[in-house]
Amino acid sequence: MKSILSLCSIVLLALALGACSSGPPPQPQASDYPEPVFTAKRLLPPEKTELDDLTAVYDPWEGMNKRIYNFNYHFDQAVFLPVVRGYETVVPRIGRDGIENFFDNFVDMVTAVNSALQLRGKKLLRSTGRVLINSTVGLFGLIDVASAMGIPRPVESFGDTLGYYGVGQGPYLVIPFLGPSNLRDGLGLLPDAYLQSSVKSAVLSEPLDITTTLLLPIDTRANTSFRYYENGSAFEYQMVRWLYSTKRKLDVEQ
Amino acid sequence: MTISRSTQQFIAGLCALLFASLAFAAVNTVPNYNYPIKDRFAATVVGTPEEYRAKLPDDIPFKGRSITIFPERVTPDVFFYGHELLYSVALQDDAAPLIFLIAGTGASHNGSKNTDMAKAFYQAGFHVVSISSPTYNNFVIAASTTGVVGHAERDAEDIYRVFEMIWAELKDEITATSFNVTGYSLGGFNAAFVSKLDEERQSFNFRRVLLINPPVSLYNSISLLDRMTQDIPGGVNNFDKFVDRLIRAYTSTLRSTGYIDTANAGGDDFLYDTYKALNLKDEELAALIGTSFRVSSASLVFTSDVMADFGYIKPKGLVLNRYSDLRLYNDVSLRLGFTDYYHEFFYPFYKAEYPTMTRDEFISSMSLTSIENYLRNTKKITMMGNADDVILEPGEIDFFPRVFGDRATIYPVGGHCGNMSYPDNVAHMVAAFTEGGM
Numbered sequence A: 001m002k003s004i005l006s007l008c009s010i011v012l013l014a015l016a017l018g019a020c021s022s023g024p025p026p027q028p029q030a031s032d033y034p035e036p037v038f039t040a041k042r043l044l045p046p047e048k049t050e051l052d053d054l055t056a057v058y059d060p061w062e063g064m065n066k067r068i069y070n071f072n073y074h075f076d077q078a079v080f081l082p083v084v085r086g087y088e089t090v091v092p093r094i095g096r097d098g099i100e101n102f103f104d105n106f107v108d109m110v111t112a113v114n115s116a117l118q119l120r121g122k123k124l125l126r127s128t129g130r131v132l133i134n135s136t137v138g139l140f141g142l143i144d145v146a147s148a149m150g151i152p153r154p155v156e157s158f159g160d161t162l163g164y165y166g167v168g169q170g171p172y173l174v175i176p177f178l179g180p181s182n183l184r185d186g187l188g189l190l191p192d193a194y195l196q197s198s199v200k201s202a203v204l205s206e207p208l209d210i211t212t213t214l215l216l217p218i219d220t221r222a223n224t225s226f227r228y229y230e231n232g233s234a235f236e237y238q239m240v241r242w243l244y245s246t247k248r249k250l251d252v253e254q
Numbered sequence B: 001m002t003i004s005r006s007t008q009q010f011i012a013g014l015c016a017l018l019f020a021s022l023a024f025a026a027v028n029t030v031p032n033y034n035y036p037i038k039d040r041f042a043a044t045v046v047g048t049p050e051e052y053r054a055k056l057p058d059d060i061p062f063k064g065r066s067i068t069i070f071p072e073r074v075t076p077d078v079f080f081y082g083h084e085l086l087y088s089v090a091l092q093d094d095a096a097p098l099i100f101l102i103a104g105t106g107a108s109h110n111g112s113k114n115t116d117m118a119k120a121f122y123q124a125g126f127h128v129v130s131i132s133s134p135t136y137n138n139f140v141i142a143a144s145t146t147g148v149v150g151h152a153e154r155d156a157e158d159i160y161r162v163f164e165m166i167w168a169e170l171k172d173e174i175t176a177t178s179f180n181v182t183g184y185s186l187g188g189f190n191a192a193f194v195s196k197l198d199e200e201r202q203s204f205n206f207r208r209v210l211l212i213n214p215p216v217s218l219y220n221s222i223s224l225l226d227r228m229t230q231d232i233p234g235g236v237n238n239f240d241k242f243v244d245r246l247i248r249a250y251t252s253t254l255r256s257t258g259y260i261d262t263a264n265a266g267g268d269d270f271l272y273d274t275y276k277a278l279n280l281k282d283e284e285l286a287a288l289i290g291t292s293f294r295v296s297s298a299s300l301v302f303t304s305d306v307m308a309d310f311g312y313i314k315p316k317g318l319v320l321n322r323y324s325d326l327r328l329y330n331d332v333s334l335r336l337g338f339t340d341y342y343h344e345f346f347y348p349f350y351k352a353e354y355p356t357m358t359r360d361e362f363i364s365s366m367s368l369t370s371i372e373n374y375l376r377n378t379k380k381i382t383m384m385g386n387a388d389d390v391i392l393e394p395g396e397i398d399f400f401p402r403v404f405g406d407r408a409t410i411y412p413v414g415g416h417c418g419n420m421s422y423p424d425n426v427a428h429m430v431a432a433f434t435e436g437g438m
Helices: A002-020 A062-090 A093-117 A121-136 A158-164 A183-203 A206-222 A236-253 B005-026 B040-046 B077-082 B112-123 B137-143 B152-170 B186-201 B218-231 B236-257 B270-278 B282-308 B327-333 B338-351 B359-365 B368-377 B396-407 B423-434
Strands: A172-175 A179-182 B063-067 B085-090 B096-102 B127-131 B176-184 B208-212 B381-386 B408-411
Touching (some): A062 A206, A093 A121, A093 A158, A093 A206, A158 A183, A172 A183, A172 A236, A179 A183, A183 A206, B040 B270, B063 B152, B077 B282, B085 B112, B085 B137, B085 B152, B096 B152, B096 B186, B112 B127, B112 B176, B112 B423, B137 B152, B137 B282, B152 B186, B176 B186, B176 B423, B186 B208, B186 B368, B186 B381, B208 B423, B218 B282, B218 B338, B282 B327, B359 B368, B368 B396, B381 B423, B396 B408
Parallel strands (some): B096 B127, B176 B208, B208 B381, B381 B408
Antiparallel strands (some): A172 A179, B063 B085, B085 B127
8 A cells, every 4th residue: 555655646746746837938839930941731631631640649738748758857867767777786687687577476466467357368377377386486476487488478457457448548648757658557557556565565574565665666667778868759759659559559459 | 644653653663673683683792691581671671580690799888978069059948858969888998999880870879780780899809989870869969060961071070070079088998009980871871981081180090991881872862762651552641551550460460370469579579570470562661661761861850950940841940849749840751751851951051051063963972972082092991782772773782892892792682781780791890890900
């Protein structure tokens, strides 16, 4: 419960930060300036109205999302990445792999529950098998024996379960610290995180529980190769938005 | 008009094929070469599949760094993240030769090709300094003098300045026994002009220079790439449908062939698996190459327009900030070819400086042909290319053996840069700098 509360409070805090600080600077109007060589009017076919279907993602909270995106970038530069660099210096590769496997084991548990909710037998069998094998032979999940045995690793979250039962993605949402999401997946994080943290608290002693709670974001960041503004695109915000939405659409479809 | 557009395209395609096969026949290529992908478009898209790749060390100290090139420059807020130029280094502990790597069009200092090259050269005992292409968003923002890139000599000057400033910082850290430079694609083209500039400036006195799959004429190559987007079924206005269809075909093929989660997509052989699963036709592969080039050129053109405030797609004088909605500019720039940029932005922008030059003269100055004599007489420069390179016009490949003589090595297959990670090519790259001592 602790971690779910802290997650909520973090979200609220960041939303408040976004809301309290001065609003976005006023956007100058393109129509006040001379037309450029190539305009939308000249290039886009009339039936396309103005914007492409391809890059279109429902984003009614774009203003807030962009502010959180910007905040996440600065947090990444100032806190996350330096901490990850320190972590990678202090903890050797084998230790980091063990920690990653340990957390993945909890994700597999979440997958098992969500596969059950979606009545998906094969994924349920695989993820349950993985948890059983890795928690025992794999020494509390530190060693990924199941993958070595060739058991595939499905991933299903509560967001996927909602999607399975027909809940749409809803508005695009950039979550403080975590990054791109949507309303459905963002809300879906809460039961998943609650399940993980309550099982973790039940099986671990309190000092270990606290240590691992602190390690989780570091491990997650260390295993996420994404770097803000290093993909070469001048249009990063909408590119990431489109990629995330497309990926989630496909995740739910299969 | 009695001939339909599709017939014309068919004839043009047929001619290209015929002349292309003639061109292959005319060039002496490397014998006994077993790079596995024989289709030029597939090779360009897929690269070298994992099982055929040269074995390179996983863990080299290839570290990202940053440097301010223009301290006085006020970076536009919409590019607030780009004030410093990012680059990467892998440094030896002891004195060693140093090699500069220049990435290809739209590619970064730590993209997969530069990273693989860094591994190969680091393993061979070089200090490695890797920079992004002058056409990469961050380079345009942080290190381009004018913001309007694609100019052979101007880009070379920008790159040279970057090299000098990076070396000024590194020289207290390491000892370099010699300086060398290489690059692939546009980076290979850049390397030739950087080498020529070095003859005057002499900051480095490069010992060896290797051009990997360079274009001969920039304009010819971008025209070819622009034409590839016409292979998108229904043209660029159906770009969204094309991408959507590809993605759907891919996922449905995966589902029908077995259990693969999209969570696992994006691995080392992602492209190769996709290619095998989709069984794409050449036009579709060409459309993919064209699309990928279009996406990076759209970003570049917008970046240049903001930096130079030219009024190409963004109204001149309009100031954008980090919260501005850029979708309209994205959608507009995706519909513009690089040839449009050349004629409507690049040429008018530089015309003032070269008042007597005609458009054609200007175009021909942006080519290796314009420094042919220098290339012919400069023994330290070698090149490696592929006879079936998709960014060369039919017959253009002949330029290399004609000008470089036996300093040119032409592989029979590999498309555009598809074979750079193949063991023979990796060995060749390293040997180009180590043969006859370092």
